[in-house]
Amino acid sequence: MKSIYESTSIGYTQLGDYLLPNLHLNGDPKYNIGIWGQRYRQHLKTQHKVIYYNYLTKGTLYQHLSEVDKRAENMFD
Secondary structure, eight states: OOOHHSSSSOEEEEEOOOOOOOOOOOOOOOOOOHHHHHHHHHHHHHHHHHHHHHHHHOOHHHHHHHHHHHHHHHOOE
């Protein structure tokens, strides 16, 4: 009979007495977020917490902030 650790496809590394999972993040691209994106992030974080955390948990927050920053920069120019 296999243990729980052997039955999962995730590899584990032993560090002292602990077994830690070998987790790897997706290769998400780096987004350049300027001043307008930073201000919008602060606005979402303080005034619209549900929307902010929805974007954050979906993993699309920085993509959205980058798009908002580009649009705001075009409008400012």
